[in-house]
Amino acid sequence: MKIVAADVIVTSPHRNFVTLRLTTEDGLTGLGDATLNGRELAVVSYLRDHVVPLLIGRDAHRIEDTWQFLYRSAYWRRGPVTMAAIAAVDMALWDVKGKAAGMPVYQLLGGASRSGLLAYGHASGKELPELFDSVREHQEKGYQAIRVQTGVPGLKSIYGIASNATFDGNTGVRYDHEPAQRGDLPNEEDWDTRSYLRHVPTVFEAVRHEFGPELPLLHDGHHRMTPIQAARLAKSLEPYDLFWLEDCTPAENQEALRLVRQHSITPLAIGEIFNTVWDFQMIIREQLIDYVRAASTHFGGISPLKKVMDYAAQYQVRSGFHGPTDISPVGLAAQMHVGLAIHNFGIQEYMQHGARTDEVFRQSMTFTDGFLHPGDTPGLGVEMELDEAGKYPYQRAYLPYNRLADGTVHDW
Numbered sequence: 440m441k442i443v444a445a446d447v448i449v450t451s452p453h454r455n456f457v458t459l460r461l462t463t464e465d466g467l468t469g470l471g472d473a474t475l476n477g478r479e480l481a482v483v484s485y486l487r488d489h490v491v492p493l494l495i496g497r498d499a500h501r502i503e504d505t506w507q508f509l510y511r512s513a514y515w516r517r518g519p520v521t522m523a524a525i526a527a528v529d530m531a532l533w534d535v536k537g538k539a540a541g542m543p544v545y546q547l548l549g550g551a552s553r554s555g556l557l558a559y560g561h562a563s564g565k566e567l568p569e570l571f572d573s574v575r576e577h578q579e580k581g582y583q584a585i586r587v588q589t590g591v592p593g594l595k596s597i598y599g600i601a602s603n604a605t606f607d608g609n610t611g612v613r614y615d616h617e618p619a620q621r622g623d624l625p626n627e628e629d630w631d632t633r634s635y636l637r638h639v640p641t642v643f644e645a646v647r648h649e650f651g652p653e654l655p656l657l658h659d660g661h662h663r664m665t666p667i668q669a670a671r672l673a674k675s676l677e678p679y680d681l682f683w684l685e686d687c688t689p690a691e692n693q694e695a696l697r698l699v700r701q702h703s704i705t706p707l708a709i710g711e712i713f714n715t716v717w718d719f720q721m722i723i724r725e726q727l728i729d730y731v732r733a734a735s736t737h738f739g740g741i742s743p744l745k746k747v748m749d750y751a752a753q754y755q756v757r758s759g760f761h762g763p764t765d766i767s768p769v770g771l772a773a774q775m776h777v778g779l780a781i782h783n784f785g786i787q788e789y790m791q792h793g794a795r796t797d798e799v800f801r802q803s804m805t806f807t808d809g810f811l812h813p814g815d816t817p818g819l820g821v822e823m824e825l826d827e828a829g830k831y832p833y834q835r836a837y838l839p840y841n842r843l844a845d846g847t848v849h850d851w
């Protein structure tokens with residue numbers, strides 16, 4: 440089943456998405472997500488200029504061989520641009536294979552291990568009343584697990600707060616909580632770790648007091664702490680029984696997690712900016728994390744996601760795949776198929792795309808009573824409306840950055 444066309448489609452219904460669309464000689468199509476938030480066009484070039492010529496004429500059935508060929512023949516390993524490009528090819532090939540077999544991709548991965556995927560959404564508010572409203576809104580939409588982010592006294596703008604959110608009156612969906620700003624230059628935010636460390640435990644105490652002990656709560660540290668600061672935060676949050684504390688230290692310093700573990704039993708999740716199975720090797724083997732935060736899109740696709748989870752299963756480490764709105768509906772579908780099939784599923788992040796995005800990407804997935812299901816349409820269950828996509832040309836967008844009070848650039 441030869442690949443006869445490979446098109447790279449860029450569209451920006453609410454934010455930029457990069458999608459690879461493969462067509463085979465018998466007319467089957469497959470989609471793959473190649474979106475790298477804030478650096479989208481680098482992946483477009485990697486695909487168009489370097490990968491597409493290698494795909495034409497290849498057998499679409501040979502997923503593993505194509506993955507290994509793209510990874511090894513490039514010689515230059517890893518990195519988000521390379522791995523997003525390979526991810527898109529891998530997902531598109533699984534999509535094609537599912538369609539050829541007449542089965543949803545999760546069937547090809549071993550079949551369903553559960554009836555649905557527990558999802559968590561992003562509640563946020565600058566102050567407590569706003570945050571409580573946001574938690575309630577999420578509960579009304581069915582969410583049974585909720586991530587909590589708040590403002591910090593003295594800081595004007597901080598990661599994870601829906602200050603720029605827009606509200607879709609038709610669907611009741613709030614979207615674009617995510618930090619990417621359309622425009623010519625990135626937004627500058629401010630940061631003060633001491634103030635953050637003092638404030639966050641008081642927020643979780645208030646949330647537990649308001650919503651009780653049952654509701655699973657999550658929090659994202661977004662790589663901003665030193666090892667000892669992260670250990671302090673993880674320890675101080677223990678009374679509030681978090682489902683997980685995410686990205687408490689910078690992703691490059693994996694050994695930092697040893698120190699956090701020595702001090703705390705708060706479960707840890709990491710890996711949304713990791714690119715390969717190898718990035719997880721040591722921290723899974725030493726049981727320094729509890730949840731794998733990899734995304735299908737920045738991690739080389741479905742094939743490596745399944746591999747890392749099979750490895751993690753030996754250490755009772757579970758999945759918590761990265762599902763913000765900058766993962767397209769195609770990337771999200773890829774994660775849902777893996778999550779449904781593996782035994783060691785934990786939770787799926789699900790922020791919800793806006794109505795315009797849903798018109799560009801028609802999806803078979805469902806979200807019912809807090810549980811996701813990818814649907815039973817053959818392949819990934821996502822089709823792209825090309826005319827709709829064509830209405831929204833690329834718009835330059837940057838992620839923000841932080842400075843400390845003395846002007847030093849800091850992780851945001």
Ligand code: GCO
Nearest residue numbers: 476617659661711762763765
């Ligand atoms: C998350 C992530 C996102 C990232 C975003 C950057 O936990 O969902 O931290 O919010 O900031 O994906 O593009």
Ligand code: MG
Nearest residue numbers: 659685686711
């Ligand atoms: Mg995160």
